Amino acid sequence: MGYVLESPRPQEVKDEVTAQEAAVDEVMHSSPREACGVFGAFVPGTEVSHLAYDGIYALQHRGQESAGMATSDGQAVVVVKDMGLVANVFNEYKLAALPGHIAIAHTRYSTTGSSSWHNAQPVYRMTSKNPDRAQPIEFALGHNGNLTNTEVLAAEAGMLPGTATSDSDVIAELVVRHLDSNPTHDLVDALNHVLPTLEGAFSLVLVDHGRLIGVRDPNGYRPLCLGKLDQGWVVASETPALDIVGAHLVREVDPGELLIIDSEGPVSEAPWPAERIDPKLCLFEFVYLARPDSRLYGQELHSARIRMGELLAEQAPVEADMVMGVPDSGIPAAEGYARRSGIRYGHGLVKNRYIGRTFIVPDQAQRAQGVRRKLNPLRETIEGQRLVVVDDSIVRGTTPRAVVKMLREAGAKEVHLRISSPPYRWPCYYGLDTGTRAELIAADLTVSEIEEYLGADSLAYLTLDALKKATGAPGAGFCDACLTGSYPSEVSVRMERRAPAASPVA
Numbered sequence: 001m002g003y004v005l006e007s008p009r010p011q012e013v014k015d016e017v018t019a020q021e022a023a024v025d026e027v028m029h030s031s032p033r034e035a036c037g038v039f040g041a042f043v044p045g046t047e048v049s050h051l052a053y054d055g056i057y058a059l060q061h062r063g064q065e066s067a068g069m070a071t072s073d074g075q076a077v078v079v080v081k082d083m084g085l086v087a088n089v090f091n092e093y094k095l096a097a098l099p100g101h102i103a104i105a106h107t108r109y110s111t112t113g114s115s116s117w118h119n120a121q122p123v124y125r126m127t128s129k130n131p132d133r134a135q136p137i138e139f140a141l142g143h144n145g146n147l148t149n150t151e152v153l154a155a156e157a158g159m160l161p162g163t164a165t166s167d168s169d170v171i172a173e174l175v176v177r178h179l180d181s182n183p184t185h186d187l188v189d190a191l192n193h194v195l196p197t198l199e200g201a202f203s204l205v206l207v208d209h210g211r212l213i214g215v216r217d218p219n220g221y222r223p224l225c226l227g228k229l230d231q232g233w234v235v236a237s238e239t240p241a242l243d244i245v246g247a248h249l250v251r252e253v254d255p256g257e258l259l260i261i262d263s264e265g266p267v268s269e270a271p272w273p274a275e276r277i278d279p280k281l282c283l284f285e286f287v288y289l290a291r292p293d294s295r296l297y298g299q300e301l302h303s304a305r306i307r308m309g310e311l312l313a314e315q316a317p318v319e320a321d322m323v324m325g326v327p328d329s330g331i332p333a334a335e336g337y338a339r340r341s342g343i344r345y346g347h348g349l350v351k352n353r354y355i356g357r358t359f360i361v362p363d364q365a366q367r368a369q370g371v372r373r374k375l376n377p378l379r380e381t382i383e384g385q386r387l388v389v390v391d392d393s394i395v396r397g398t399t400p401r402a403v404v405k406m407l408r409e410a411g412a413k414e415v416h417l418r419i420s421s422p423p424y425r426w427p428c429y430y431g432l433d434t435g436t437r438a439e440l441i442a443a444d445l446t447v448s449e450i451e452e453y454l455g456a457d458s459l460a461y462l463t464l465d466a467l468k469k470a471t472g473a474p475g476a477g478f479c480d481a482c483l484t485g486s487y488p489s490e491v492s493v494r495m496e497r498r499a500p501a502a503s504p505v506a
């Protein structure tokens with residue numbers, strides 16, 4: 001049977017570290033924060049832990065709180081996971097301790113459940129001993145997304161209030177309880193039974209003794225793609241994870257698809273009825289979340305982001321001397337804005353690429369200083385210039401306010417903010433951590449009120465229609481709930497990650 005490698009750090013130390021990391025994260029990320037990347041590999045005759053390491057390394061941007069991997073050699077499932085970046089969690093010794101030709105790997109940013117070692121993934125379960133089952137079933141599961149009926153499911157699973165540490169834990173518990181109650185069923189049977197009870201966003205990877213399994217919820221909020229190696233198969237949140245391991249993209253896993261990969265190759269099952277399938281890929285995967293070299297709906301995202309900037313220049317022109325982007329995510333749209341407007345493109349801010357989770361946590365009064373640790377202006381480039389400053393989104397307003405102040409102090413004559421998405425007004429319940437509505441600057445303020453708060457000479461956002469047009473797939477299904485308040489599914493229950501913060505303009 002398999003095992004889970006324990007972290008050597010005591011729990012109180014882990015929790016203290018991760019609380020600090022969450023506070024730093026709040027300062028360092030002005031855009032919506034990612035919520036996990038998943039990867040899976042099935043390569044007969046090959047030890048796949050190094051390959052899975054490469055795959056999840058390419059998805060590091062989707063979550064930096066914890067990383068983990070589970071492998072199977074056909075006899076046992078072994079899990080290694082810990083807090084920290086992929087490169088910190090794994091080394092040669094740990095990869096060597098992960099034997100087998102099947103692997104899943106996960107990198108996490110928490111949305112439901114706290115940031116702690118217990119919530120790091122993959123989640124592992126083994127069925128109870130049962131005389132009707134020759135051998136217990138063990139499996140591990142990795143989850144990208146966020147369930148919206150976690151508490152209801154936890155109650156149905158018989159979990160005592162407070163014992164469910166995350167929505168992913170609840171999924172694993174529902175599956176193992178189904179298996180314990182139905183000793184003639186296998187993991188796929190259990191998934192076909194449990195999956196239709198889940199609501200919300202979930203792209204899953206699972207491994208048992210002999211199979212790699214991929215699942216995408218019927219709305220397909222979070223991406224998941226299938227790739228082919230010479231001797232095997234991989235699934236991943238984004239296509240760069242296929243590129244790095246030498247796999248070619250076969251297709252995106254369909255919304256509502258249960259994909260089972262064994263030595264015979266992939267087979268699809270459909271746990272949901274056809275009328276339940278309604279593609280709603282997260283629009284912010286295009287705006288910001290996914291890597292620029294990712295492909296979604298057949299489009300390369302870097303090109304889509306340049307188109308967002310081009311349309312923004314058409315919709316919100318301004319007389320200026322230079323267009324610049326807020327590094328890194330505002331850069332492609334800034335290129336597009338400059339190209340379409342004919343205004344010179346330049347670099348006005350330098351980003352400290354080594355900024356991470358290691359510096360001392362700033363308090364409320366030090367937030368602007370926290371931004372300065374990340375970004376520093378190029379004074380000779382900026383001085384006396386009328387600037388168009390392009391960013392992908394405004395969530396709380398902390399970073400753009402500090403950026404405008406920084407640019408003015410560096411001598412900018414005018415600062416015109418241009419945002420390559422519409423105002424972010426509603427919380428996300430499908431796998432992004434944007435905080436509560438009280439934390440969103442656009443929830444209650446008009447564009448001109450936000451402009452005044454940020455201290456910009458002007459502020460303009462891209463419209464929703466233009467954003468969808470810029471994706472290159474305007475007719476495809478998208479979720480835009482955080483921009484419109486129109487949620488594709490009921491979102492009455494939520495396990496809040498943090499207590500609501502004060503209004504950003506308070």
Ligand code: SF4
Binds near residue numbers: 221282428483
């Ligand atoms: S609410 Fe917004 S961030 Fe969340 S899935 Fe929908 S589009 Fe994406």
